[in-house]
Amino acid sequence: MSYAPTPYHVGNSKVCMRYACSFKALGLEENILAWAMHEHPFNQPDPMADQRKHCPYTNSKRKPMVETYIWVEEQRWATAQWVFEQQMRTVYGASLDEKQRAAAERRRADEHRRTVEEIIAGKRSRKFRSKERPLKMTWADYQTRWQAIHSSSSPLSFSSIPWPQKIQPTTPSDISLAAIASFIFAYPGTQSRKERIRSAQLTWHPDRFQRLLGRIVEDEREKIKEAAGIVARALNDLK
Incomplete structure (x- = not known):
């Protein structure tokens, strides 16, 4: 009989909730939130939880094999967690880069507008002075x-x-x-x-x-x- 570690499933909803909050702060679409909260493997129920509950370590000869399986499962979940975090970082970073680019474009547009206004105002001022002074x-x-x-x-x-x-x-x-x-x-x-x-x-x-x-x-x-x-x-x- 196989066993899977429960601690990873206990904390999975918290992990997803943390990234979901980051998504919501960024204003991402609801379908991404749904994927983060419900469809990612981290948020799936532990398929071995019931078997593990009713099957304690009664056979000392099976302990090394069970412990090896648990270690493999831990590594699998650790890898999945790393992949998940990389996916979150990619989405988060892409959204942040887009906002930064938009903000930079707005700043450049504002600076260009101010420069044009200053040039026009300077020309008007010089034209006014050239007319006012001779008179x-x-x-x-x-x-x-x-x-x-x-x-x-x-x-x-x-x-x-x-x-x-x-x-x-x-x-x-x-x-x-x-x-x-x-x-x-x-x-x-x-x-x-x-x-x-x-x-x-x-x-x-x-x-x-x-x-x-x-x-x-x-x-x-x-x-x-x-x-x-x-x-x-x-x-x-x-x-």
């Missing part, structure tokens, strides 16, 4: 900035020079006679039209402007010389 350029601001240039020795760039226009140009082609006339004559003051033109000509006269060329950054020197020539010719046309 604040008054005749008084224009004169003050030129006084600061003549009283310092700092390098000059195209954008640091106060051009005689409300909307400050970014290239020589942005400078026009109409824009210069609108700027010079738009603001009331004590100077007459002729006096304002004369004051502007003193600033933009080629001989006087030539003194500033040594302070102009090298890569913008030709660009500034071209723009200054356009301003000087426009002022001559306004006389």
Whole structure:
């Protein structure tokens, strides 16, 4: 008569319940829970339990054989338990990896969205500032900035020079006679039209402007010389 060890069957439901709880925490499907709780070999009844209950070790000669069988059964159940745990680990790990991948995708999407929003906001802010700053350029601001240039020795760039226009140009082609006339004559003051033109000509006269060329950054020197020539010719046309 054969015997099978009861301790493994006593603890099987607890083992399955532990993994079933892990499944439920992961939100796995009910059919996997059913398999873990009812259909896995660990949760099957011990087929030798009744025989073992009614057949004690009465024959001392059979003890070694029975003990060997019990050892084999223990090894079989230990192997089955290891296989079961590997299956649980595979399912658990796959589900965890999927959740981690989904979370990483969400983080990347959020970072991309924030980057795009920052770029758009930066462009809007620069566009607003480029429109707002020139409109604040008054005749008084224009004169003050030129006084600061003549009283310092700092390098000059195209954008640091106060051009005689409300909307400050970014290239020589942005400078026009109409824009210069609108700027010079738009603001009331004590100077007459002729006096304002004369004051502007003193600033933009080629001989006087030539003194500033040594302070102009090298890569913008030709660009500034071209723009200054356009301003000087426009002022001559306004006389």
